[in-house]
Amino acid sequence: MNIALTFTVAPFGLEPLSAFVLSPVADADGLFALVGSGTTGTGVEDPRLFLLDAAVHLPSYAPELSDAQAASIGLDSAADAMLLVVANAGASGGGSGSGSGSGMTVNLLAPVVVNARTGVGAQFILDGQDLPLRAELVRG
Secondary structure (H helix, E strand, C coil): CCEEEEECCCCCCCCCCCEEEEEECCCCCCEEEEEECCECCCCCECCEEEEEEHHHHCCCCCCCCCHHHHHHCCCCCHHHEEEEEEEEECCCCCCCCCCCEEEEEECCCCCEEEECCCCEEEECCCCCCCCCCCEEEECC
């Protein structure tokens, strides 16, 4: 099921877009494609980001939003928040050689948070939280 989303501020690198569609990727539990509607300032038409549902893939990930961040998307309750992280395929695709890595990294410092009740979202930089921009996603 596709979900229409409106971002209060364009996700990083997708400026000036604010309209997106979040679509589940077939046969990949908790993986979504976020597709923009329009052209970015750098000329990319209908850009796409891949996002992972943190509840599925990173159940212990619990970043804290500021009151201002939550208010900017009309989020009154944590239960209404859909927490997503930007996923990037690694250059080698094979991890560090230990067999446990997926070759994929996720951005834990700047999650995408969606108010599931309203479809309003934003990508937030989490101030004062020691989280990496590129954390290796390890298969469980």
